[in-house]
Amino acid sequence: MYEHTVTTFAAILAASIFCQWLAWRIKLPAIIFLLATGVLAGPVLDILNPDRLLGELLFPFVSLAVAVILFEGSLTLKFRQIFDLQDVVRNMITFGMTVTWLITAITTRLALGLGWELCFLFGAVTVVTGPTVIVPMLRTVRPTQTVANILRWEGIVIDPIGAALALLVYEFMIAGGTGEALGQTILTFARINGSGLLLGCLCGYLFGRVLRLHWLPEFLHNVTALGLVFSVFALANHFQAESGLMAVTVMGIWLANMKGVEMEDILDFKESLSILLISFLFIVLAARLDFSNFLGLGWPALLIFLAIQFLARPLNVMVATLGSPLTWPERHLLAWIAPRGIVAAAISSLFALKLEAAGFAGARLLVPLTFMVIIGTVLLQSATARTIAKLLGVAEPEPRGFLIIGANIVARAVGQALARHGYRVLLADTVWGKIERAREEGLATYFGNPISEHAERHLDLVGIGRLLALYPHESLNIAAIMHYRLEFGADNVFCLPTRPTGHVPDNLQVTARHRGQTLFGPDITYATLASMLNQNGRISTARLSADFTYADFIARHQQGAVPLFAIDPRQRLHLFTVEVSPAPGPGWTLISLVPDLGTDPEAAGPQLGQAKLVADPDNSTL
Numbered sequence: 001m002y003e004h005t006v007t008t009f010a011a012i013l014a015a016s017i018f019c020q021w022l023a024w025r026i027k028l029p030a031i032i033f034l035l036a037t038g039v040l041a042g043p044v045l046d047i048l049n050p051d052r053l054l055g056e057l058l059f060p061f062v063s064l065a066v067a068v069i070l071f072e073g074s075l076t077l078k079f080r081q082i083f084d085l086q087d088v089v090r091n092m093i094t095f096g097m098t099v100t101w102l103i104t105a106i107t108t109r110l111a112l113g114l115g116w117e118l119c120f121l122f123g124a125v126t127v128v129t130g131p132t133v134i135v136p137m138l139r140t141v142r143p144t145q146t147v148a149n150i151l152r153w154e155g156i157v158i159d160p161i162g163a164a165l166a167l168l169v170y171e172f173m174i175a176g177g178t179g180e181a182l183g184q185t186i187l188t189f190a191r192i193n194g195s196g197l198l199l200g201c202l203c204g205y206l207f208g209r210v211l212r213l214h215w216l217p218e219f220l221h222n223v224t225a226l227g228l229v230f231s232v233f234a235l236a237n238h239f240q241a242e243s244g245l246m247a248v249t250v251m252g253i254w255l256a257n258m259k260g261v262e263m264e265d266i267l268d269f270k271e272s273l274s275i276l277l278i279s280f281l282f283i284v285l286a287a288r289l290d291f292s293n294f295l296g297l298g299w300p301a302l303l304i305f306l307a308i309q310f311l312a313r314p315l316n317v318m319v320a321t322l323g324s325p326l327t328w329p330e331r332h333l334l335a336w337i338a339p340r341g342i343v344a345a346a347i348s349s350l351f352a353l354k355l356e357a358a359g360f361a362g363a364r365l366l367v368p369l370t371f372m373v374i375i376g377t378v379l380l381q382s383a384t385a386r387t388i389a390k391l392l393g394v395a396e397p398e399p400r401g402f403l404i405i406g407a408n409i410v411a412r413a414v415g416q417a418l419a420r421h422g423y424r425v426l427l428a429d430t431v432w433g434k435i436e437r438a439r440e441e442g443l444a445t446y447f448g449n450p451i452s453e454h455a456e457r458h459l460d461l462v463g464i465g466r467l468l469a470l471y472p473h474e475s476l477n478i479a480a481i482m483h484y485r486l487e488f489g490a491d492n493v494f495c496l497p498t499r500p501t502g503h504v505p506d507n508l509q510v511t512a513r514h515r516g517q518t519l520f521g522p523d524i525t526y527a528t529l530a531s532m533l534n535q536n537g538r539i540s541t542a543r544l545s546a547d548f549t550y551a552d553f554i555a556r557h558q559q560g561a562v563p564l565f566a567i568d569p570r571q572r573l574h575l576f577t578v579e580v581s582p583a584p585g586p587g588w589t590l591i592s593l594v595p596d597l598g599t600d601p602e603a604a605g606p607q608l609g610q611a612k613l614v615a616d617p618d619n620s621t622l
Contacts, residue, residue, distance in 0.1 A: 008053055015041075016279030029136045029382045031341070034279055035375060038286025048287040062285070062346045065277040066159075067233040067248045068226070069342065072274040073131035073156040074252025075263055084325060085146065089153045091320035093161055099319055100127045100312040101165070107307040108369075111300035114362045117173040118355070122366060124169045125348045126308065126373050128162035129155040132278045132341035133378055141337070141385040142396045145462075147330050151337060157253075159343045160245035164192045166347050167242045174358065195239055196246025203232050203247070204254030208261045222269040245343075278342060285345045286371070294368040301369065305376045313338045329392035337385050339377040344370050399465025399488075400573070401425060405450060405480045406471040407434035407443075410496070410529045414470060414564065415443045417539040417591050421567065424463045428455070451483040461487070469495040469516065472526045481516040494519050494575060498526050518578040520562055529562065529593060536596035539564070543589055550584045557594060565591040 015037050023030035041048035050058055079086075105123035108114060114122075134155035138148050168189050207228055210216050216224060229248050236247035255263055317335040326334075348370035355363035389395035401424030404411045408429075415425040415438070427438050428450035435447045446459055467484045469477035474497070481493045493516035520529075540561075544550055553561070566574045566582045567589040574582035584590055 005053065008048065012048070012280055012283055013276075015283060016276065019283075020275065020279060023136070027140050029133055029140070029339075029378055030279065031133050031136070031282055031339075031374075031378050032382070034282035035286045035371075038283040039289060041283065042287025043289050043291040048283075050284045050288050054284075058284075059346075059350055062281060062350075063244070064230060064233065065281055066343055066346055067244060068229055069132060069274045069277055070156060070159055070245055071229045071248045071252045072271055073135070073152075074249045075256050075266070077153055077156060077253050077256055079257050085150060088150055088321055088324045088326065089157070091322075092150070092154045092316065093158045096316035096320040097127045097158060097161065097165075100308070100316045103312040103315065104304070104308055107304050107311075111303045112297075112362075112365070114365070115360070117169070118360060118362050118366065121166060121169045121173065121351060121355075122348075122369055124162060124166040125344050125351070125366070125370055126340055127165065128159050128343045129338050129340060131156050131159075132282075132343075133339040133374075134337075134341070137337065137339060137378075137382055137385065140382065141389050142399075143333055143337075143385075143389050144330065144394045144396060146326070147333055147394060150334060155341075156249065160196065160249050161193075163245050163343060163347050164189060164242055166351065167192070170351050170354070173355070173360070191240050192243045193246060196236055196243040197250055199232060199236050199239075199243075200247040200250025201254055203228065204251040204258070207251070208255055208258040211262070212258075212260045221266055225266045225269075226273070281342050281346070285342075285349055288349060289368065289371060290364070294371070297365065297368055297372060301372050304369070305373060308373060309377065309380065327394075329394045333385070333389055333392055333394050336388055337381055339381050340370070340374045345374060397424075397463040399463060401464035401466070403428065403450070403459075403461065403464050403467050403484065405429075405467070405469045405477060407431070407438040407445060408470070408472065408530070409533050410526060411468075411470040412438050412441055412443060413529075413533055413539050413593070414468065416441060417541070417564065418573075419443065420541075421573075421589075421591070423573065426460070426464060428459070451479055466492040467494065467516070468519070469493070470526065472498060472530070474498045485516070490516070493517070494577065496520065496524075496526050496529070517575075517580070520564060520576050522578050524562055532562070532593055532595055537593055538596075539591065540594045541589060541591050544584055544586055546586045549586070550588075550590065553590060553592075560595050562593040563590060564593060567591070 016034065019033035019037055020030045022033050038048070042050075054061060101120070101123040103123075104126055105116070105119040108119040108122050109116060129151075131152070134151055138151060142148075143151075171188060207225070211221070229251075232247050232251055233244035235244075237244040255261060314335040316338075317331055321331050321334070348367050352363050352366040355366070386395065402415075402418055404415055404425055404427045406429055407427040411427055411429075415427055418425050419442075424444070426444045426446060427435070428446040428448070429435050429438075430447070430449055432447060435445045438445050446455065448454055450459065465488055467480065467488055469480050471477050471480075477495045477498075481495055485493050495516045496519045542548070542553060544553070563576045565576065566584045568574065568582075568584075569587040576582065
């Protein structure tokens with residue numbers, strides 16, 4: 001028995017990782033593959049029985065996992081992201097949520113003929129969207145920042161509110177639906193939200209003070225935050241049942257917006273943990289589906305889904321955005337995107353068990369109905385949202401561009417080379433003379449410290465997905481890499497070293513985590529490139545072919561050229577780094593820095609273009 005349990009957990013973890021990887025490769029939400037895996041392992045093959053695997057620990061585990069997921073999501077919610085749009089978010093989680101709830105309940109009553117109480121419970125369960133599906137979908141859809149921020153705020157904040165609403169409907173049903181029960185229900189709703197808000201604010205403030213005053217060693221930040229989430233969730237539920245989700249969400253929002261509190265490392269840890277928990281939960285909950293109930297829903301269930309997608313959501317957004325500065329295309333996209341996630345799956349499973357035990361007819365349909373909405377909204381919206389966003393003109397471009405730290409001679413040369421091939425570049429520096437020169441050369445710039453709070457508010461990163469740290473001072477490059485590593489991902493931050501990497505002793509070597517990938521070669525430094533440019537070197541672009549290969553290029557220059565980038569026949573840009581170097585072949589475009597060609601302009605091979613910059617001193621500091 002022990003070995004079987006261990007093997008099952010290991011198999012679920014392996015399947016979770018595979019599903020996440022497959023979703024990343026295909027660029028679809030992982031929930032699609034996780035649900036398919038759970039259904040295959042549970043009702044189809046009958047090799048996974050979550051109730052037998054976890055027993056009475058199943059729903060306590062689900063509750064704690066959802067608390068961690070909501071806390072992680074709330075840590076990303078900063079009030080400045082929705083400046084002037086707070087009213088829209090507030091309306092969506094109040095008036096808009098009510099519209100969705102009522103339309104869903106009425107449609108369910110008309111389509112399936114279930115009792116009103118169960119219809120209202122189903123409506124309450126399905127008002128939630130949730131970060132488990134919103135965030136992965138936003139990565140794929142890439143709408144404008146305004147739309148993305150509204151959807152993220154709505155998805156995270158509405159989860160505890162929707163769960164509380166579902167609890168209230170359940171309590172009303174159990175109490176017999178009398179007038180006295182209605183008054184008690186309203187009072188309970190106020191107590192859930194009040195106690196959750198109070199405890200969340202208090203614990204968020206106290207933990208923020210502990211971090212700000214450095215009363216806790218850094219190596220305990222992550223584990224303390226996790227323990228605090230569990231404790232706050234349990235304490236809130238102890239004082240007022242089902243207020244735990246509200247408490248941890250409020251605590252996360254408080255910490256995210258508290259000045260002087262650094263949450264990046266905690267957020268990084270929680271994000272990894274959330275991915276694991278989300279994957280595990282979707283597989284386990286999907287494995288509990290009863291196929292006979294699911295198939296027994298019939299065509300009326302399709303009517304319910306259509307009403308939620310094409311009636312409830314558009315009316316929700318229409319009511320919530322009245323008088324807002326949102327454009328009509330932005331409102332249309334908001335009206336299309338509202339996938340349901342893990343919270344809907346979890347609370348429907350919990351209440352179905354309780355209602356079946358209490359003898360409510362039709363309670364067995366609650367779970368398959370909810371999963372029908374989850375699967376339908378995720379499949380339809382993930383397959384169409386990016387196309388719709390493009391048609392509406394509210395989709396950000398592919399993040400192919402580069403944020404370049406520095407506006408010195410090397411940064412300008414690299415920036416010009418990338419810009420000539422259609423890549424957006426943005427140079428950031430605090431020396432006005434260098435910024436001015438970059439602007440004279442037609443390059444987009446940011447005057448200021450790229451890791452300042454001002455940069456967080458004003459730096460336009462639309463279409464930018466990679467960082468090139470090209471400053472002549474190592475410490476400033478490292479600071480930029482550490483700052484943007486979470487923004488762009490570890491695979492998309494690159495640094496030009498200030499000294500040869502092969503000659504730096506271990507006690508002076510910066511860890512790989514902090515220096516990013518090393519650009520251009522182990523012996524190539526900022527001084528190397530700056531010296532070549534100051535001595536009339538130029539950025540050269542050559543087309544490789546069967547008659548002029550990469551080996552021919554290297555042999556002709558006898559190691560004098562520095563390959564920088566290569567563009568393959570599918571127009572994908574590859575960077576030459578110490579860690580990974582491309583192998584350019586026929587049909588590739590090679591971008592290199594070559595020394596002064598003197599009287600032999602053909603030495604670099606077939607030329608497509610070249611750029612030469614005026615030398616400038618680089619003795620300033622950022």
